[in-house]
Amino acid sequence: MTTYIVRRLLYAVLTFFGITVATFILIHSVPGDPISFFIGRAGLNTIPVAVLDSIREEFHLNDPLPVQYLHWFRAAVTLDFGDSIVDRRPVRDRVLEKLPNTFILNFIAFTLAALFGIPIGIWSAARSGRFAERASAVGFFLLYSLPSFWVALLLMQLFSVRHDLLPLFGMSSDDYLELSAPARLADRLKHMVLPVITMAYAQLAIFARFSKSALTEVIRQDFITAARAKGAAPVAVYWHHAFRNALIPLITLFGLTVPYLLSGSVIVEQIFQWDGVGLLYIDSVLTRDYPTVMGLTVITAVATLLASLVADILYAFADPRVRLGEKA
Amino acid sequence: MTPGDSLWRLTWHRFRRSKLATFALVYVALATLIALFAPFLASSPNTIDLGSRLLPPGEGHYFGTDDLGRDVLARMIHGARVSLTVGFFATFIAVLVGSFLGAMAGYYGGAADWLVSRVIEVVLCFPFLFLLLGIVALFRPSMLTIMIALGLTSWTNEARYVRGEFLRIRDVEFALAARASGARDARIIFRHLLPNALAPMLVSASFGVASAILTESALSFLGLGVPLPTASWGSILSTAHEHIEYAWWLVLFPGLAIFTTVAAFNIVGERVREALDPHSE
Numbered sequence: 076m077t078t079y080i081v082r083r084l085l086y087a088v089l090t091f092f093g094i095t096v097a098t099f100i101l102i103h104s105v106p107g108d109p110i111s112f113f114i115g116r117a118g119l120n121t122i123p124v125a126v127l128d129s130i131r132e133e134f135h136l137n138d139p140l141p142v143q144y145l146h147w148f149r150a151a152v153t154l155d156f157g158d159s160i161v162d163r164r165p166v167r168d169r170v171l172e173k174l175p176n177t178f179i180l181n182f183i184a185f186t187l188a189a190l191f192g193i194p195i196g197i198w199s200a201a202r203s204g205r206f207a208e209r210a211s212a213v214g215f216f217l218l219y220s221l222p223s224f225w226v227a228l229l230l231m232q233l234f235s236v237r238h239d240l241l242p243l244f245g246m247s248s249d250d251y252l253e254l255s256a257p258a259r260l261a262d263r264l265k266h267m268v269l270p271v272i273t274m275a276y277a278q279l280a281i282f283a284r285f286s287k288s289a290l291t292e293v294i295r296q297d298f299i300t301a302a303r304a305k306g307a308a309p310v311a312v313y314w315h316h317a318f319r320n321a322l323i324p325l326i327t328l329f330g331l332t333v334p335y336l337l338s339g340s341v342i343v344e345q346i347f348q349w350d351g352v353g354l355l356y357i358d359s360v361l362t363r364d365y366p367t368v369m370g371l372t373v374i375t376a377v378a379t380l381l382a383s384l385v386a387d388i389l390y391a392f393a394d395p396r397v398r399l400g401e402k403a
Numbered sequence: 404m405t406p407g408d409s410l411w412r413l414t415w416h417r418f419r420r421s422k423l424a425t426f427a428l429v430y431v432a433l434a435t436l437i438a439l440f441a442p443f444l445a446s447s448p449n450t451i452d453l454g455s456r457l458l459p460p461g462e463g464h465y466f467g468t469d470d471l472g473r474d475v476l477a478r479m480i481h482g483a484r485v486s487l488t489v490g491f492f493a494t495f496i497a498v499l500v501g502s503f504l505g506a507m508a509g510y511y512g513g514a515a516d517w518l519v520s521r522v523i524e525v526v527l528c529f530p531f532l533f534l535l536l537g538i539v540a541l542f543r544p545s546m547l548t549i550m551i552a553l554g555l556t557s558w559t560n561e562a563r564y565v566r567g568e569f570l571r572i573r574d575v576e577f578a579l580a581a582r583a584s585g586a587r588d589a590r591i592i593f594r595h596l597l598p599n600a601l602a603p604m605l606v607s608a609s610f611g612v613a614s615a616i617l618t619e620s621a622l623s624f625l626g627l628g629v630p631l632p633t634a635s636w637g638s639i640l641s642t643a644h645e646h647i648e649y650a651w652w653l654v655l656f657p658g659l660a661i662f663t664t665v666a667a668f669n670i671v672g673e674r675v676r677e678a679l680d681p682h683s684e
Contacts, residue, residue: 086524093525101537213423216673220666222617224624225658228643236648243647338532342621346644356533357625360540372537376528383528 079391087384094376095151098369099144156370161362166370170352176246177344177351180267181336184274192282193325199283200290201313211283218280223339227273227346234269242266244348270347274339278332285328290321323393330386334379410602410679417678424674427667434664438483445477448634460652467652469642475652478634479660485635486664489550489619494611496554498604501561505600506592508562509569519566523559531556535618539627546629549622553615560607568600602679609672613665620661636661 138146150156156166199211235243242248248262293299294317302316303309340353348354352371359367419425437444451471460467466475508519538552572578573596581595622628623637624644631638636657643653 086521089521090524090528093521094528097525097529101541104541213670216669217666220613220617220662220669222620222658222661222665224621224637224640224644225654225661228640228647228654228658231647232651232654334528334530337530341532341536342625345625356536360536360627363540365540368537368540372529372533375530375533379528379530 076391080388083384083387083391087380090380091377094373094380095148096144098373098376099147101372102369103140151373154370154374156373157366159359159364159367161359161364161367166367169355169367170371170374173350173352173355176349177340177353180270180274180343180349180351181340183267184271184278185332185336187271188275188278188282192279193286195279196283196286197290197318197321200287200294203291203294212287215280215284218276219284221277223273223277224342224346226276227269227343230269230272231346241268244346246348246350266347270343270349273343273346274336277339278335281332281335282328286321286325289324290317292324293317293320296320323390326386326390326393330383333382334375337375337378414602414675414678418674421674421677424670427670427674430663430667431671434483434667435487437480438487441481441484445480446474448473448478448481449632450474450477457646457650459650466656467650469639469650469653470646475639475656478639479636479657481634482636482639482657483660483664485546485623485629485633486616486619486661489546489553489629490612490616490668492550493553493557493615493619494608496551497558497611498561498608499558500555501558502565502597502600502604504558505562505565506569506597509566510573510588510592510596512570516566519562523562526556526559529556531618532621535622536625536627539622544622544627544630546633549619549628553618557611557615560611561604564603564607565597565600568603569596572596572599606672606676606679609668609675613668613672616661616668617665 154167158165159169162169195211199208202208202211231243234241242265246263246266247259248254248266254262299312299317302312307316337353340351341357342353343349344351344353345357352375355367356371358364359371418428451473452468453471455464455468457468457470464474464476466479468474469478504519504522508516534556535552538556539548542548542552578591578595581591586595619628620635620637620640623635624641626638626641628637629635639653639657640661643650643657646653
């Protein structure tokens with residue numbers, strides 16, 4: 076168990092190096108160095124060569140690539156990605172202040188998707204081979220194929236344009252500051268409904284499919300046949316023997332959903348003008364705010380890495396075969 | 404059916420037993436034909452007619468017009484070209500890269516396997532939309548950039564399938580026989596082993612096309628896809644977003660096109676997977 080966790084940690088450190096190397100290569104695969112890239116974009120072609128050279132010197136751009144990488148890496152470890160070229164503020168601060176907004180949306184969507192998706196998956200696994208199971212399998216597939224931005228637009232049409240039930244976009248109404256505390260909460264929640272639905276439906280399909288196949292897999296195992304053979308009631312076999320074991324692979328899924336959620340945030344936050352890191356990212360891409368784009372790319376990759384690390388360690392605790400060192 | 408039937412005939416036979424999947428396959432073929440013959444099927448997608456801006460569906464414009472008076476149906480038919488070209492070529496690149504790296508990892512094992520597995524881990528850490536948008540931000544967006552970026556970020560599934568298949572069969576008798584008869588590594592890999600990995604690759608490619616179409620339309624929707632005025636399904640939806648309070652037809656039709664095409668590729672892929680699985684049915 077300890078060896079498993081230590082080895083997993085070592086791999087995580089290695090992957091972190093890989094993430095920084097990949098991002099560094101991406102930055103440097105752009106034609107020209109970052110300085111001429113900026114100058115070209117900003118149309119500042121009149122800057123004297125001597126000034127450019129001193130800037131290059133200051134940012135270590137005259138050093139060999141591996142040395143440049145080390146400079147960049149040392150800054151990246153402390154989450155120092157430089158200042159945004161939009162407002163000159165540190166990228167780290169800009170990201171940290173948007174993070175709570177993204178987190179709350181994702182957290183609610185994730186919880187709802189798990190709360191509904193897992194029972195639906197279990198239900199359809201129990202109806203294996205029957206019409207309900209096949210119909211729900213097709214249903215998951217269709218949900219999975221729905222483009223989230225289309226669903227968002229349809230929801231906006233229905234709930235905001237046709238029937239004036241929910242706000243079209245934004246995080247709060249114009250008179251938010253004048254409202255009482257409970258009214259503020261209600262206002263915030265109303266603004267969350269459509270973004271949360273948009274984020275949750277595809278997640279739900281993933282949860283349902285995954286828990287269904289996990290359970291179906293367990294039911295095929297010999298120990299389930301053994302439980303049935305010794306005369307355990309079907310319900311007991313299902314809940315006590317099968318369900319508990321099917322939960323273990325779900326832990327992996329919790330780790331895997333983080334990158335999906337982050338990618339989904341970009342689209343949903345853009346459509347609903349939700350002031351989180353996804354919207355920050357798309358705005359930075361559109362304004363070519365290079366330090367913010369690169370900083371967020373590394374930060375989201377590290378978040379994914381940490382999530383899968385936590386999931387793997389939890390898995391080790393949950394699965395006795397790993398815990399007792401049988402399958403390290 | 405006779406016991407001597409090939410894997411492909413057997414798979415096809417089982418595939419056809421699903422009406423839904425057969426219908427999806429026909430739909431995919433139809434969409435491909437529409438994309439191929441778009442210029443013969445629709446008038447120019449870029450004819451601006453400011454006199455007929457934002458017209459609802461009706462005579463002359465069956466799917467209505469957009470904010471510049473362009474015919475939505477014509478733009479959708481031409482948009483099919485973008486979606487399917489990006490879908491097929493991005494997947495083609497992903498299959499090439501993935502099967503090459505997967506084959507190296509699975510055949511040579513050891514250090515090659517270790518290295519490829521670490522690279523896959525790193526690629527999977529980047530949320531795909533962040534990585535893609537980052538690439539598109541650095542290099543100017545064009546159909547080529549998008550296809551290459553999509554291909555180079557989505558090969559990990561293919562690599563894992565091929566690696567797994569190679570690990571399973573590299574020491575089976577026919578591979579040993581090829582090696583004993585003096586075949587070079589390249590010949591064993593491409594002639595003897597790779598054909599065995601084709602079936603799972605077909606499944607993964609079908610899912611790959613679906614997700615590439617979905618991602619391309621998302622990029623176009625965000626304004627970072629194929630540059631305007633080239634028509635694409637995602638960019639029509641982006642216009643729809645601006646006119647959400649009024650133009651429902653701009654939302655409905657292009658969205659349906661994306662959804663049905665993506666669903667068709669997914670359904671075909673899932674059915675091929677089932678048909679290839681000796682344990683199912």
